[in-house]
Amino acid sequence: MSECFDQRIALTVDVVIFTLLDNALKVLLIRRRREPFAGMWALPGGFVHPQESLEDAARRVLYEESGATDVYLEQLYTFGHPDRDPRQRVVTVAYFALVSADRLPLDVQSPRSSERGWWPAYEPPPLAFDHADILAYALQRLRYKLEYTAVGFQLLPETFTLTELQMAYETILREQLDKRNFRRKVLAAGILEETDAFKSGGHRPARLYRFRREATVESTARRLFP
Amino acid sequence: MSECFDQRIALTVDVVIFTLLDNALKVLLIRRRREPFAGMWALPGGFVHPQESLEDAARRVLYEESGATDVYLEQLYTFGHPDRDPRQRVVTVAYFALVSADRLPLDVQSPRSSERGWWPAYEPPPLAFDHADILAYALQRLRYKLEYTAVGFQLLPETFTLTELQMAYETILREQLDKRNFRRKVLAAGILEETDAFKSGGHRPARLYRFRREATVESTARRLFP
DNA sequence: CTCTTATGGTGTCGGCCTGACACTTATGGT
DNA sequence: ACCATAAGTGTCAGGCCGACACCATAAGAG
Secondary structure: OOOOOOOOOEEEEEEEEEEEEOOEEEEEEEEOOOOOOOOOEEOOEEEOOOOOOHHHHHHHHHHHHHOOOOOEEEEEEEEOOOOOOOOOOEEEEEEEEEOOHHHOOHHHHOOOOOOEEEEEOOOOOOEOOOHHHHHHHHHHHHHHHHHHOOHHHHHOOOEEEHHHHHHHHHHHHOOOOOHHHHHHHHHHOOOEEEEEEEEOOOOOOEEEEEEOOOOOOOOOOOOOOO | OOOOOOOOOEEEEEEEEEEEEOOEEEEEEEEOOOOOOOOOEEOOEEEOOOOOOHHHHHHHHHHHHHOOOOOEEEEEEEEOOOOOOOOOOEEEEEEEEEOOHHHOOHHHHOOOOOOEEEEEOOOOOOEOOOHHHHHHHHHHHHHHHHHHOOHHHHHOOOEEEHHHHHHHHHHHHOOOOOHHHHHHHHHHOOOEEEEEEEEOOOOOOEEEEEEOOOOOOOOOOOOOOO
């Protein structure tokens, strides 16, 4: 590291906030009021304050825009192409967050204003800046994590049925999964615990499960070499 | 993304440069001449110039400090704790690079000055700033990538024997691998091609292999769900 | 009360991948 | 020629995975 000079690069965080609503994977977008890209949709973001860590900044943006706290948040990638912002040099540290719908305030779940909305993550509107790249990268990472780890619970309420869990996986991966194999694997992974409650919705009641907090989230992945 | 104000956060890149020398995984460190941490060892790094992308900055630092070009380089993580630098707020985008020893200029392979040196990656000296964290994270990522992908070739010369490849893997993973299983797997992955050359070093000659450039580097990983 | 309907829940079998394991082959040096 | 040393090769057993079909249970309709 050489010594310092002033270079005036602005630093922001952008947060890709995912949730499941109406059996679809949604992402929170904000409509831009000012130039550049006025009127277009963009990821929630903001400048990093001088005394706050990057993750703190991301949590602040997450809370300001979605009202959610204590949710899964992970650094995604840092985007710094010199002209990704036409005004000045802006480098952004992108995060992605998984929020279960029941942790969102009601006015955020169904925003009244047209300035903010939950969009289908796989069919977003045109986005400002390089946010389409950021979203695409976040989706890739989410699918990847879902395939190798147990992070899907973060999008569900405290307790859930195995069918609900499977539907969440199918929604995000966009493919059908075999019910028996899904159950076998997810139970063998040892990351769920039964509750003694059931969910009865007109038909045979389904057992509710809960995520085992003590279980390491990075569960069963396979190694190329032993 | 809200609108801009001046916040004077400095932005740097730090590059964890790995190579294999003397049958050990080494990392390039630079001795700091100035405060803070004067006299301590640190990762090569530098400020991001106003008109260059993050990856360009990382390649520039990589070239300035090691003389290597056209090598494997990947963004690692962005470290931004508010007081990771005691002078001022500095956020650093860390990269890691894999360089085969034969692409290093001779004076870099065996530096004369005591201001720069290749240190055992698993037994580094005390490091300035939070560079020990960055190095630990890079090692974890390197092991991970090695287990799941075929990235190990980047540390070897253009052609190499399977035993050399296996030794590289054993050095980095710090465990012994079975010769027959290693060969079976690495050949089944289809990322190598035979050359018709052999390496004869006093005993039975070993066939030389080459990395198939057309092969996708992200090769055979396993999915948790089909 | 019974029947219908819709979802919840369960087991097996074959194929493939993986990990454990030992001997023969080829060369250079003595 | 003999020896030392590294290169190179195959099998077998266990576990994991993917494919596949039927019974159980509750609510609601008649």
